[in-house]
Amino acid sequence: MIRHALFVRLEAKPGKEQAVADFLTAGLEMTNREATTPVWFALRFSPTTFGVFDAFATEDDRQAHLVGDMANALMASADEMLASPPAIESIDVLAMKNRLA
Template sequence: MIKHAFFVRLEAKPGKEQAVADFLAAGLEMTNRETTTPIWFALKLSPTTFGVFDAFASEEDREAHLHGSMAGALMAHADEMLASPPSIEPIDVLAMKNQVP
Protein backbone atom coordinates (compact mmCIF):
# COMPACT_ATOMS: atom_id res chain seq x y z
CA MET A 1 0.00 0.00 0.00
CA ILE A 2 1.29 3.45 -0.91
CA LYS A 3 1.58 5.68 2.14
CA HIS A 4 4.63 7.91 1.64
CA ALA A 5 5.50 10.44 -1.07
CA PHE A 6 7.56 13.45 -2.07
CA PHE A 7 6.54 16.59 -3.86
CA VAL A 8 9.53 18.37 -5.36
CA ARG A 9 9.23 21.89 -6.77
CA LEU A 10 11.82 23.06 -9.30
CA GLU A 11 12.19 26.64 -10.52
CA ALA A 12 14.15 26.90 -13.77
CA LYS A 13 16.74 29.59 -14.35
CA PRO A 14 15.78 32.01 -17.13
CA GLY A 15 16.50 30.30 -20.43
CA LYS A 16 16.82 26.85 -18.81
CA GLU A 17 13.13 25.91 -18.93
CA GLN A 18 13.57 23.44 -21.81
CA ALA A 19 16.65 21.92 -20.16
CA VAL A 20 14.62 21.21 -17.00
CA ALA A 21 11.74 19.76 -19.05
CA ASP A 22 14.15 17.54 -21.01
CA PHE A 23 15.91 16.44 -17.82
CA LEU A 24 12.62 15.43 -16.24
CA ALA A 25 11.49 13.55 -19.35
CA ALA A 26 14.78 11.63 -19.31
CA GLY A 27 14.26 10.95 -15.60
CA LEU A 28 11.58 8.41 -16.41
CA GLU A 29 14.22 5.92 -17.50
CA MET A 30 16.19 6.44 -14.27
CA THR A 31 13.17 6.02 -12.03
CA ASN A 32 12.00 2.96 -13.95
CA ARG A 33 15.17 1.26 -12.67
CA GLU A 34 14.28 2.08 -9.04
CA THR A 35 12.23 -0.92 -7.94
CA THR A 36 11.16 0.87 -4.75
CA THR A 37 9.68 3.85 -6.67
CA PRO A 38 6.39 2.52 -8.09
CA ILE A 39 4.77 5.92 -8.76
CA TRP A 40 6.55 8.86 -10.37
CA PHE A 41 5.23 11.91 -12.21
CA ALA A 42 7.16 14.78 -13.81
CA LEU A 43 5.03 17.92 -13.95
CA LYS A 44 5.05 21.35 -15.57
CA LEU A 45 3.27 23.74 -13.19
CA SER A 46 3.96 26.99 -15.07
CA PRO A 47 6.33 28.15 -17.83
CA THR A 48 9.24 28.21 -15.33
CA THR A 49 8.06 25.95 -12.50
CA PHE A 50 8.26 22.18 -12.62
CA GLY A 51 7.54 19.45 -10.14
CA VAL A 52 7.97 15.80 -9.35
CA PHE A 53 5.49 13.69 -7.42
CA ASP A 54 6.61 10.23 -6.42
CA ALA A 55 5.13 7.77 -3.97
CA PHE A 56 6.37 4.76 -2.04
CA ALA A 57 5.16 1.84 0.03
CA SER A 58 7.42 2.52 3.01
CA GLU A 59 9.52 5.20 4.63
CA GLU A 60 12.60 3.12 3.80
CA ASP A 61 11.66 3.17 0.10
CA ARG A 62 11.13 6.93 0.24
CA GLU A 63 14.55 7.42 1.83
CA ALA A 64 16.18 5.08 -0.71
CA HIS A 65 14.84 7.28 -3.51
CA LEU A 66 16.76 10.25 -2.07
CA HIS A 67 19.95 8.27 -2.72
CA GLY A 68 18.91 6.93 -6.13
CA SER A 69 20.12 7.81 -9.60
CA MET A 70 17.40 10.40 -10.33
CA ALA A 71 18.03 12.37 -7.15
CA GLY A 72 21.79 12.22 -7.72
CA ALA A 73 21.46 13.45 -11.30
CA LEU A 74 19.15 16.27 -10.23
CA MET A 75 21.52 17.51 -7.57
CA ALA A 76 24.48 17.26 -9.99
CA HIS A 77 22.69 19.58 -12.45
CA ALA A 78 20.80 21.81 -10.00
CA ASP A 79 23.24 24.75 -10.08
CA GLU A 80 23.27 24.83 -13.87
CA MET A 81 19.48 24.54 -14.41
CA LEU A 82 17.68 25.81 -11.31
CA ALA A 83 17.16 29.31 -9.95
CA SER A 84 17.11 27.94 -6.38
CA PRO A 85 17.66 24.59 -4.69
CA PRO A 86 14.84 22.08 -5.19
CA SER A 87 12.09 22.23 -2.58
CA ILE A 88 11.66 18.62 -1.42
CA GLU A 89 8.56 18.06 0.68
CA PRO A 90 7.85 14.67 2.26
CA ILE A 91 4.11 14.03 2.33
CA ASP A 92 1.79 11.30 3.55
CA VAL A 93 -0.70 9.68 1.18
CA LEU A 94 -4.13 9.48 2.81
CA ALA A 95 -5.96 7.81 -0.07
CA MET A 96 -5.18 6.82 -3.61
CA LYS A 97 -6.93 5.75 -6.79
CA ASN A 98 -4.83 4.22 -9.54
CA GLN A 99 -6.98 2.99 -12.38
CA VAL A 100 -5.85 3.22 -15.96
CA PRO A 101 -8.52 2.42 -18.56
Protein backbone atom coordinates in the same frame (compact mmCIF):
# COMPACT_ATOMS: atom_id res chain seq x y z
CA MET B 1 0.14 -0.15 -0.06
CA ILE B 2 1.37 3.34 -0.87
CA ARG B 3 1.76 5.44 2.28
CA HIS B 4 4.71 7.77 1.66
CA ALA B 5 5.42 10.34 -1.04
CA LEU B 6 7.61 13.24 -2.08
CA PHE B 7 6.76 16.44 -3.86
CA VAL B 8 9.66 18.38 -5.35
CA ARG B 9 9.20 21.88 -6.80
CA LEU B 10 11.76 23.06 -9.33
CA GLU B 11 12.16 26.61 -10.66
CA ALA B 12 14.21 26.83 -13.86
CA LYS B 13 16.79 29.53 -14.42
CA PRO B 14 15.92 31.90 -17.27
CA GLY B 15 16.81 30.17 -20.51
CA LYS B 16 17.04 26.73 -18.84
CA GLU B 17 13.35 25.81 -19.08
CA GLN B 18 13.84 23.28 -21.88
CA ALA B 19 16.85 21.78 -20.12
CA VAL B 20 14.72 21.12 -17.02
CA ALA B 21 11.90 19.66 -19.14
CA ASP B 22 14.37 17.42 -20.97
CA PHE B 23 15.99 16.33 -17.70
CA LEU B 24 12.64 15.35 -16.22
CA THR B 25 11.61 13.48 -19.36
CA ALA B 26 14.88 11.52 -19.23
CA GLY B 27 14.28 10.93 -15.52
CA LEU B 28 11.59 8.39 -16.34
CA GLU B 29 14.27 5.92 -17.43
CA MET B 30 16.17 6.39 -14.17
CA THR B 31 13.10 5.95 -11.98
CA ASN B 32 11.95 2.92 -13.98
CA ARG B 33 15.12 1.20 -12.73
CA GLU B 34 14.10 1.85 -9.10
CA ALA B 35 12.08 -1.18 -7.99
CA THR B 36 10.88 0.65 -4.87
CA THR B 37 9.48 3.71 -6.74
CA PRO B 38 6.15 2.49 -8.13
CA VAL B 39 4.61 5.94 -8.70
CA TRP B 40 6.44 8.82 -10.39
CA PHE B 41 5.19 11.91 -12.20
CA ALA B 42 7.17 14.73 -13.83
CA LEU B 43 5.04 17.90 -13.94
CA ARG B 44 5.07 21.36 -15.51
CA PHE B 45 3.07 24.07 -13.74
CA SER B 46 4.15 27.07 -15.79
CA PRO B 47 6.86 27.90 -18.34
CA THR B 48 9.47 28.01 -15.55
CA THR B 49 7.99 25.93 -12.71
CA PHE B 50 8.23 22.15 -12.65
CA GLY B 51 7.60 19.42 -10.15
CA VAL B 52 8.06 15.77 -9.37
CA PHE B 53 5.60 13.67 -7.40
CA ASP B 54 6.55 10.15 -6.43
CA ALA B 55 5.14 7.69 -3.96
CA PHE B 56 6.39 4.68 -2.03
CA ALA B 57 5.19 1.81 0.12
CA THR B 58 7.63 2.40 2.98
CA GLU B 59 9.76 5.11 4.50
CA ASP B 60 12.84 3.07 3.63
CA ASP B 61 11.77 3.11 -0.04
CA ARG B 62 11.36 6.89 0.09
CA GLN B 63 14.79 7.31 1.65
CA ALA B 64 16.35 5.00 -0.96
CA HIS B 65 14.89 7.17 -3.72
CA LEU B 66 16.38 10.29 -2.13
CA VAL B 67 19.87 8.82 -2.58
CA GLY B 68 19.17 7.08 -5.90
CA ASP B 69 20.21 7.86 -9.46
CA MET B 70 17.46 10.40 -10.18
CA ALA B 71 18.09 12.39 -7.01
CA ASN B 72 21.86 12.34 -7.54
CA ALA B 73 21.50 13.49 -11.16
CA LEU B 74 19.16 16.30 -10.13
CA MET B 75 21.48 17.58 -7.44
CA ALA B 76 24.46 17.40 -9.81
CA SER B 77 22.60 19.59 -12.34
CA ALA B 78 20.78 21.88 -9.91
CA ASP B 79 23.25 24.80 -9.95
CA GLU B 80 23.30 24.84 -13.75
CA MET B 81 19.54 24.51 -14.37
CA LEU B 82 17.67 25.80 -11.32
CA ALA B 83 17.10 29.30 -9.99
CA SER B 84 17.01 27.93 -6.42
CA PRO B 85 17.61 24.58 -4.73
CA PRO B 86 14.85 22.00 -5.20
CA ALA B 87 12.09 22.36 -2.59
CA ILE B 88 11.53 18.81 -1.30
CA GLU B 89 8.47 17.97 0.79
CA SER B 90 7.79 14.63 2.44
CA ILE B 91 4.10 13.72 2.27
CA ASP B 92 1.96 11.09 3.99
CA VAL B 93 -0.52 9.48 1.58
CA LEU B 94 -3.93 9.14 3.23
CA ALA B 95 -5.72 7.52 0.29
CA MET B 96 -4.96 6.67 -3.30
CA LYS B 97 -6.79 5.65 -6.44
CA ASN B 98 -4.70 4.27 -9.28
CA ARG B 99 -6.63 3.14 -12.31
CA LEU B 100 -5.41 3.41 -15.87
CA ALA B 101 -7.72 5.19 -18.28
